[in-house]
Amino acid sequence: xxxxxxxxxxxxxxxxxxxxxxxxxxxxxxxxxxxxxxxxxxxxxxxxxxxxxxxxxxxxxxxxxxxxxxxxxxxxxxxxxxxxxxxxxxxxxxxxxxxxxxxxxxxxxxxxxxxxxxxxxxxxxxxxxxxxxxxxxxxxxxxxxxxxxxxxxxxxxxxxxxxxxxxxxxxxxxxxxxxxxxxxxxxxxxxxxxxxxxxxxxxxxxxxxxxxxxxxxxxxxxxxxxxxxxxxxxxxxxxxxxxxxxxxxxxxxxxxxxxxxxxxxxxxxxxxxxxxxxxxxxxxxxxxxxxxxxxxxxxxxxxxxxxxxxxxxxxxxxxxxxxxxxxxxxxxxxxxxxxxxxxxxxxxxxxxxxxxxxxxxxxxxxxxxxxxxxxxxxxxxxxxxxxxxxxxxxxxxxxxxxxxxxxxxxxxxxxxxxxx
Ligand SMILES: [Zn+2]
Numbered sequence: 527x528x529x530x531x532x533x534x535x536x537x538x539x540x541x542x543x544x545x546x547x548x549x550x551x552x553x554x555x556x557x558x559x560x561x562x563x564x565x566x567x568x569x570x571x572x573x574x575x576x577x578x579x580x581x582x583x584x585x586x587x588x589x590x591x592x593x594x595x596x597x598x599x600x601x602x603x604x605x606x607x608x609x610x611x612x613x614x615x616x617x618x619x620x621x622x623x624x625x626x627x628x629x630x631x632x633x634x635x636x637x638x639x640x641x642x643x644x645x646x647x648x649x650x651x652x653x654x655x656x657x658x659x660x661x662x663x664x665x666x667x668x669x670x671x672x673x674x675x676x677x678x679x680x681x682x683x684x685x686x687x688x689x690x691x692x693x694x695x696x697x698x699x700x701x702x703x704x705x706x707x708x709x710x711x712x713x714x715x716x717x718x719x720x721x722x723x724x725x726x727x728x729x730x731x732x733x734x735x736x737x738x739x740x741x742x743x744x745x746x747x748x749x750x751x752x753x754x755x756x757x758x759x760x761x762x763x764x765x766x767x768x769x770x771x772x773x774x775x776x777x778x779x780x781x782x783x784x785x786x787x788x789x790x791x792x793x794x795x796x797x798x799x800x801x802x803x804x805x806x807x808x809x810x811x812x813x814x815x816x817x818x819x820x821x822x823x824x825x826x827x828x829x830x831x832x833x834x835x836x837x838x839x840x841x842x843x844x845x846x847x848x849x850x851x852x853x854x855x856x857x858x859x860x861x862x863x864x865x866x867x868x869x870x871x872x873x874x875x876x877x878x879x880x881x882x883x884x885x886x887x888x889x890x891x892x893x894x895x896x897x898x899x900x901x902x903x904x905x906x907x908x909x910x911x912x913x914x915x916x917x918x919x920x921x922x923x924x925x926x927x928x929x930x931x932x933x934x935x936x937x938x939x940x941x942x943x944x945x946x
Contacts, residue, residue, distance in 0.1 A: 528553050528574040529906075529934065531584065536560060537916070539586035539884035539899035541877065544916065550584060552906040555933035560900045577941070579910055585880055586900050587632025587907030587932065588922070589887025590659070590848050590861050592775060592796045595619040595626070595647065596640040597852025601812050603723055607678070607689040612641040615688070619647045622858045623658025629861055629925055632907035632932045635891050636664035637754060637775060637796075637848070638715040640688050645710035657937055660907075662752065662891055664713040665706030666691050668699065668742065673733035674717040674724055674756065690717075696741045703745040714746040715754045719762030719776075722823050723805070723814070729779070729827060730759040739769035752892070758827070760784070767793065773890060778831045785834070789841040794890050797835050799871060800849040800864040802828045804856035812854045835872045845872070846890050847883045862922035869919050876919045906934040910941065 529552040536548035538560060549563035559567075598618040600606055610618075619639070626634060636644045644663030651658040667675040667690040675690035686692060693702035703714050718734045720727030727733060734742075739755065746753040747770075754773040755766040763780035767787040773794045777784070788795055806819055806828065818824060838845060849864030851857060868879040888898025896905050910929040913921035921927055929939045 527934075528569060528571060530569050530574050530576045531910070532563075532576060532578050533581055534579045534584040534910075535581055535914075536900060537583060537585045537877065537880055538901060539881060540901070541881045541885070543877070544583070546581075548584070550900060550906075550908070552934045555905055555935075557900060557902055557904050557906045559902055579941070582941075583911040583914060584900060585909050585911060585915065586884040586898055587909055587930070588630045588862070588865075588883050589846065589891065589898065590626060590631045590634040591773075591794075591846035591887050591890055592637040592798050592848025592850055593626065593634040593861075594638055594850065594852040595622040595634070595636065595661075596643050597858075599852060599854050599857045601854040604677070606640060607686055608684070610640050610688050612643060612688075615640045616643045616646060619643050620650065620656045620658070622852070623647060623651060623656060623661070625859050626659050626861065627657050627932065628930060628938050629859060630909040630922060630928045630930050631659045631861055632909075632930065633661075633887065633891060633893070633897055634659040635662045635752075635773075635848070635887070636713055636715075637756075637850070638664045638667050638689075640666070642666050642706070642709055642711065648710075659932075660891075660893070660897065662712040663710060664715045664754070665709070665711035668693055668702045668706070668714065668716040670694050670733045670738070672726070674720055674727045674731075677724060677726055694738075696738065699738055699741045700745050703742055703749075707749050707751060711751065713752045713754050713773075714742065715756070716742055717756045718766050719755075719757035719759050721756075721758060722818050722827060730761070732759060732762040732765055734765065736765050736768055739765055739771065743769045743771055752890075767791070778827050778834055780834055780838075782837065785838050785841055785843065788838070789843045792844070794886075795835075795838055795843050795845045796848045796890075797831065797845060797872070798848055798850045798864070799831055799835065799867045800860075801851075801856050802831060803867065804853075804860075804863075808855035814855070832871050839872055839874065844886050844889065845882055846886045847879070859925075860923065862920075865922060866919050876916045879919060880915060907932050912940065
């Protein structure tokens with residue numbers, strides 16, 4: 527089966543300017559041609575299905591670089607652990623995976639999964655049982671005693687078995703990483719810093735030592751997996767960078783020296799910036815109080831975030847959108863809002879922001895030779911956009927304007943109505 531997408535405006539994800547009147551030719555799951563096509567080269571085989579895109583824009587399938595498919599749009603953070611039996615978390619994940627795919631996200635890098643359900647979900651997606659993005663599965667959170675994901679009081683004797691694995695010191699950390707890899711994780715996620723929403727570990731906290739994070743990275747790299755760390759404060763950001771964590775999540779208060787270290791080592795920064803805006807906009811409706819949102823809380827963080835990420839951009843740090851969706855104030859389905867803040871707040875052009883959300887995401891997922899750009903030889907993961915995302919990046923947020931193809935097959939198709 528061959529598909530010929532004709533009359534496309536192609537944004538190929540490489541960062542190159544769009545090509546008008548382009549053709550994309552797909553055989554099976556693979557792109558065999560992308561770009562201008564002379565009349566002489568136009569496919570004539572009778573098994574070629576021709577789809578006239580009427581000038582619509584084609585971009586590579588989007589990559590969500592920080593996803594929590596098992597988070598069920600919870601209204602209180604505690605529900606991430608206590609109200610999630612593994613069977614339920616699995617069903618929630620499958621539903622969110624289908625939603626993410628329909629939003630144009632043909633690939634996603636997990637940043638932590640309750641009960642480690644990502645692993646089974648990834649298998650079900652790869653076997654074609656459920657629709658969803660190509661997934662890198664994450665472990666449960668690896669966290670120190672009293673760290674960010676260890677909030678149940680000791681006297682309740684509840685542990686944190688759904689969301690987190692508590693590990694202190696080199697031996698326990700090695701065991702936690704080995705166990706996560708044994709269970710199938712691609713991404714080893716740890717919590718080094720704190721967060722405004724979790725008063726027991728404020729933003730400035732650092733809950734692991736440099737030596738402990740080095741052990742985690744060493745063990746993760748020895749097995750060829752990706753290390754990821756949640757950090758916000760200056761000290762935790764420094765520890766993550768110095769330890770060589772592959773993917774640094776947030777790092778809102780990273781100082782210049784830390785940012786230079788991230789740049790020099792070629793680490794990836796995933797800001798997750800939309801999350802902060804979502805809490806400020808919607809959090810009060812869900813009981814998030816002014817002492818968390820107020821001037822010395824999230825409003826300060828958001829001011830700092832804009833400054834930090836602009837400096838990171840100037841240093842050429844690779845950054846990927848990925849917005850921590852899965853909370854009532856920041857629900858699944860709004861993923862492309864995190865691409866919008868790359869433009870509105872960090873100062874990327876829309877074309878650069880699309881590159882961050884495609885090619886850079888593929889690099890983070892260590893699949894740059896298979897996904898991330900629309901070019902011959904790559905998997906046919908792409909999104910047809912009814913509109914011009916270079917003029918208005920928010921068009922990517924409207925699923926009714928998107929037709930999504932994964933592996934050469936349309937999974938959603940909104941091409942009715944002729945030319946845009
Ligand atoms: Zn997260």
